[in-house]
Amino acid sequence: MAAELHVALVAADREVWSGEATLVVARTTSGDIGVMPGHQPLLGVLESGPVTIRTSDGGTVVAAVHGGFISFADNKLSLLAEIAELSDEIDVQRAERELERAKAEGDAAAERRADVRLRAATAR
Amino acid sequence: MGAQLRVYKRRIRSVTATKKITKAMEMIAASRVIKAQRKVAASAPYATELTRAVTAVGTGSNTRHPLTTKAETVTRSAVLLLTSDRGLAGAFNSNAIKQAERLTERLEREGQEVEIYIVGRRGVAHFNFRERKIAESWSGFTDEPTYADAKKVAAPLIEAIEKDTAEGGVDELHIVFTEFVSMMTQTALDDRLLPLSLEEVAKEAKPQGEILPLYDFEPSAEDVLDALLPRYVESRIYNALLQSAASKHAATRRAMKSATDNAGELITTLSRLANAARQAEITQEISEIVGGSAALADASAGSDR
Numbered sequence: 208m209a210a211e212l213h214v215a216l217v218a219a220d221r222e223v224w225s226g227e228a229t230l231v232v233a234r235t236t237s238g239d240i241g242v243m244p245g246h247q248p249l250l251g252v253l254e255s256g257p258v259t260i261r262t263s264d265g266g267t268v269v270a271a272v273h274g275g276f277i278s279f280a281d282n283k284l285s286l287l288a289e290i291a292e293l294s295d296e297i298d299v300q301r302a303e304r305e306l307e308r309a310k311a312e313g314d315a316a317a318e319r320r321a322d323v324r325l326r327a328a329t330a331r
Numbered sequence: 332m333g334a335q336l337r338v339y340k341r342r343i344r345s346v347t348a349t350k351k352i353t354k355a356m357e358m359i360a361a362s363r364v365i366k367a368q369r370k371v372a373a374s375a376p377y378a379t380e381l382t383r384a385v386t387a388v389g390t391g392s393n394t395r396h397p398l399t400t401k402a403e404t405v406t407r408s409a410v411l412l413l414t415s416d417r418g419l420a421g422a423f424n425s426n427a428i429k430q431a432e433r434l435t436e437r438l439e440r441e442g443q444e445v446e447i448y449i450v451g452r453r454g455v456a457h458f459n460f461r462e463r464k465i466a467e468s469w470s471g472f473t474d475e476p477t478y479a480d481a482k483k484v485a486a487p488l489i490e491a492i493e494k495d496t497a498e499g500g501v502d503e504l505h506i507v508f509t510e511f512v513s514m515m516t517q518t519a520l521d522d523r524l525l526p527l528s529l530e531e532v533a534k535e536a537k538p539q540g541e542i543l544p545l546y547d548f549e550p551s552a553e554d555v556l557d558a559l560l561p562r563y564v565e566s567r568i569y570n571a572l573l574q575s576a577a578s579k580h581a582a583t584r585r586a587m588k589s590a591t592d593n594a595g596e597l598i599t600t601l602s603r604l605a606n607a608a609r610q611a612e613i614t615q616e617i618s619e620i621v622g623g624s625a626a627l628a629d630a631s632a633g634s635d636r
Binding site: 215217218220221222236240248249250251275276278280281287289290 | 387544559
């Protein structure tokens with residue numbers, strides 16, 4: 208069995224996902240970062256973007272994360288986000304509508320949020 | 332039916348109706364307390380992880396930040412008071428307001444100007460009635476606050492503290508909220524939110540003296556702290572909002588329970604009085620009949636003679 212790390216993906220108001228994983232890829236302000244078991248202790252600022260978690264049973268969990276932090280120590284990884292949604296929680300049609308509306312109104316932040324949701328939903 | 336008895340019957344009916352209403356409110360509040368408590372519990376993992384992260388940056392680097400640096404002389408501070416939108420919660424709001432007044436008095440005695448920020452219509456009404464200045468106020472979400480609400484509240488406060496004092500910024504930020512201790516106990520308390528003392532946060536985060544690893548900061552310790560501290564403040568405010576909401580519902584439940592109990596007592600007393608009035612009426616009727624028949628008997632006995 209490969210080495211594992213414990214992942215906790217928590218949003219401000221709930222724990223979104225937690226479990227064992229072999230690889231976590233997230234987007235920090237200075238670029239994408241992949242964390243595997245035994246990584247050096249790390250604390251980084253996350254950008255809005257999809258987070259990919261490869262679980263130890265071979266599955267993949269994708270979540271849309273809007274802002275937050277990644278912290279890793281003692282083989283425990285926490286992803287803190289103000290808003291986080293798992294890809295299967297995302298309502299694709301609603302996100303598409305949001306994207307169009309945001310584009311029409313020129314709301315860059317809303318556009319990025321909708322875009323991240325869509326990318327996470329399609330990466331499933 | 333006599334007039335007295337009718338009045339009692341009417342009052343019993345009205346008190347019974349009131350009792351039904353307060354009983355319903357009590358049960359609604361009870362279910363809301365549980366919901367609010369669950370929300371407090373659900374927000375705990377985020378708060379714990381965030382505290383850990385703040386501790387890690389605070390102890391792992393020598394970064395200075397306006398949000399953690401204590402001003403040498405504090406000239407102005409902000410007080411954030413959390414009340415509820417609706418009353419019928421016993422002394423819940425007045426306790427919080429009193430606590431805020433005490434804190435304001437203390438700060439003013441120390442020679443500081445105090446700016447007050449209020450959440451909840453009750454607090455706003457209190458200060459408006461006394462024609463006191465409110466820096467900013469929010470309402471409409473005190474029963475079920477969301478994280479977005481906490482962000483909305485935190486934004487102007489963080490902005491005020493980052494501004495220079497000379498330009499109208501504040502040096503310190505205090506928060507007054509009602510801590511949810513248990514179903515029966517809720518205490519209004521004040522707390523200094525900013526500037527943050529990293530030592531205290533560290534003490535809170537690792538009670539058993541665990542040693543934190545040396546973190547690699549991405550992109551840099553300053554940037555991480557920059558992003559982290561506002562989130563920490565937001566999460567603290569969010570927690571305070573949730574606790575206040577839970578406390579408010581618990582206070583409502585208790586107030587409504589005693590109202591229901593009082594209504595029950597009142598109904599018992601009124602029923603006793605109504606029974607006594609009915610009995611008195613019956614007694615009177617009997618004595619009237621007896622008196623009447625005795626008078627008749629006397630009259631007929633007289634005519635016989």
